[in-house]
Amino acid sequence: MNKDIEKTTAETVFLSFLHPMNFLLSFLIVLHHSFTVNISYNGSYSFMDYGWTIGIQRLMYNVSECAVPVFFYLSAFLFFRTFDGSIISYRKKMKRRFYSLFIPYVFFCTFGYMKHLVAIEGGVISWII
Amino acid sequence: MPLWFIRELMALSLLTIIFYKIIKNPISIIVISILIITLISFGLIPYRSFIYWIPVYLMGASLKREILEKLFIVMENKKTLLFAAFCVLAYFVWAWFLPNGIKAEEMTCAQNLEFILFRILTPLVFFPIAWLICIVNFPRLKFMEYSFFVYCIHFPVITILGIIWDKVVGMSWDLKFMKYFVIVFLTYALCVIMAMNLQRYFKPFWNVLNGNRK
Numbered sequence: 001m002n003k004d005i006e007k008t009t010a011e012t013v014f015l016s017f018l019h020p021m022n023f024l025l026s027f028l029i030v031l032h033h034s035f036t037v038n039i040s041y042n043g044s045y046s047f048m049d050y051g052w053t054i055g056i057q058r059l060m061y062n063v064s065e066c067a068v069p070v071f072f073y074l075s076a077f078l079f080f081r082t083f084d085g086s087i088i089s090y091r092k093k094m095k096r097r098f099y100s101l102f103i104p105y106v107f108f109c110t111f112g113y114m115k116h117l118v119a120i121e122g123g124v125i126s127w128i129i
Numbered sequence: 130m131p132l133w134f135i136r137e138l139m140a141l142s143l144l145t146i147i148f149y150k151i152i153k154n155p156i157s158i159i160v161i162s163i164l165i166i167t168l169i170s171f172g173l174i175p176y177r178s179f180i181y182w183i184p185v186y187l188m189g190a191s192l193k194r195e196i197l198e199k200l201f202i203v204m205e206n207k208k209t210l211l212f213a214a215f216c217v218l219a220y221f222v223w224a225w226f227l228p229n230g231i232k233a234e235e236m237t238c239a240q241n242l243e244f245i246l247f248r249i250l251t252p253l254v255f256f257p258i259a260w261l262i263c264i265v266n267f268p269r270l271k272f273m274e275y276s277f278f279v280y281c282i283h284f285p286v287i288t289i290l291g292i293i294w295d296k297v298v299g300m301s302w303d304l305k306f307m308k309y310f311v312i313v314f315l316t317y318a319l320c321v322i323m324a325m326n327l328q329r330y331f332k333p334f335w336n337v338l339n340g341n342r343k
Contacts, residue, residue, distance in 0.1 A: 017262040019269045022276035024258075027317060030283045034313045036291070036305040040230025047225075053306045060309075062224040066251045068134060072182045073252035075138055076148075076189025085149045097142045100340035105135045107338060108281045112132070115285040 021074070025067040032064035132281065133177045140179035141186050152191040162187065162249075170242040175233060184249055204260045213257035220254040223247065275324035278339055279317060286316045 039058040047055045083089050141148075151157045162184035168174045174181050203209050227247060228240045236244075290312050298304055327335040 016269075017259045017267070019273040019276075020262050020267040021259055023270075023273035026276035026279045026283075027313075029280055030287070030316050031313055033284055034287050034309055034316065036308045036312070038230075041228040045226055056306070057309055058229070059225055062227045062229055063221055065224065065227065065229075065247065066220075066255065069182075069185050069248040069251040070255050071134065072138070072141075072185045073189035073192075073255075076141070076186045077192045079142065079145070080149070080152070080190040081194075083145065083149065085146070090145055093145065094142065096341075097139065100342060101135050101139050101142070104277075104281060104338055104340045105132055105139070108132055111282075112285060115288070 018074075021070075025070055028064040028067040031060050032067065035061055135281075137177065137179040137182060141182065144179075148187060148190055152187060155191070158187045158191060166242070166245055166249075169245045170238045172233065172236060172238075172241055176244075181245075184245075185252065188249070188252060200256060201260065204257065210257075217254055217257055220250070271325075272321045275321050275339075277342055278324045278327075279320040281338075282320050282323065283316050286319055287312060290315055290319075 035057045037054050037057055039054055039061050042049065044050075050058055079093065083093060151161060165174065165180060165183055169181060204213065224247075227244060228236070231240065291308075294308050294312065298308070324335075324339075327338065
């Protein structure tokens with residue numbers, strides 16, 4: 001019994017890191033997509049060949065590559081943590097995923113498409129501003 | 130749109146029953162991962178495909194409570210801590226040496242292999258960071274609850290802020306450096322503000338957008 005409580009405590013403590021970790025990873029994702037110059041590898045690994053502006057953004061871009069693998073890893077851990085291999089459990093998980101992933105995905109993709117039509121070069125907003 | 134992650138996660142979720150059988154046998158995980166890594170190295174599996182992420186996904190799926198406990202105990206040892214700190218530092222130095230920005234069809238086997246190995250090792254390197262967050266008892270602040278929404282909406286916000294910055298501030302070289310950090314912080318702040326207002330004034334709609342997350 002005590003061993004079960006200790007196990008639950010370790011898992012609870014581990015799971016308590018989720019919110020700060022998700023914040024850190026989502027911040028890294030924003031960092032990953034915000035670059036303002038061409039940060040592509042130019043054949044050289046010398047920082048001086050890039051200069052400070054490109055060099056710093058390139059480093060931030062590459063470091064923030066870590067966010068996606070950790071997101072996949074955590075998603076798998078959290079998914080299989082409470083999955084027992086049964087069809088009932090699978091159906092329950094798929095139903096939850098439908099609301100937690102599919103619905104937001106459809107909405108945000110639609111929104112993204114509309115933004116593309118309205119706000120990008122040649123669109124209505126760019127014409128106004 | 131960066132929502133390819135959600136699309137691939139849905140695909141991986143659909144294959145749960147298969148993965149459940151695979152993770153029961155560690156040899157299967159290793160064999161399948163080596164096969165996929167080989168295909169990735171030859172450029173046959175693209176980055177934005179769920180197959181690319183199967184090795185990382187299987188690693189996460191096979192993480193058990195017992196392994197967590199053992200890792201927690203091991204992390205309390207000073208030598209282990211030092212080694213973990215060195216690994217994290219080495220990892221961030223390695224990040225500089227990633228050949229980013231090269232077109233997929235122009236990447237060599239070695240470059241593809243470097244990228245996939247970097248991504249597979251990432252969760253292992255992040256474990257000490259997760260452990261540190263637990264030990265320090267990092268507070269759970271309100272704005273940390275909106276990570277999913279920020280992830281979904283940040284891209285158009287970055288685009289729009291970039292357009293506004295260019296029109297208002299201009300595009301001189303020195304300002305590109307400032308623009309980068311200003312846009313990062315402004316994007317996150319705006320996304321959190323949007324999320325807070327949606328949650329407060331349009332709760333049912335917010336629940337749909339946030340995928341019923343608490």
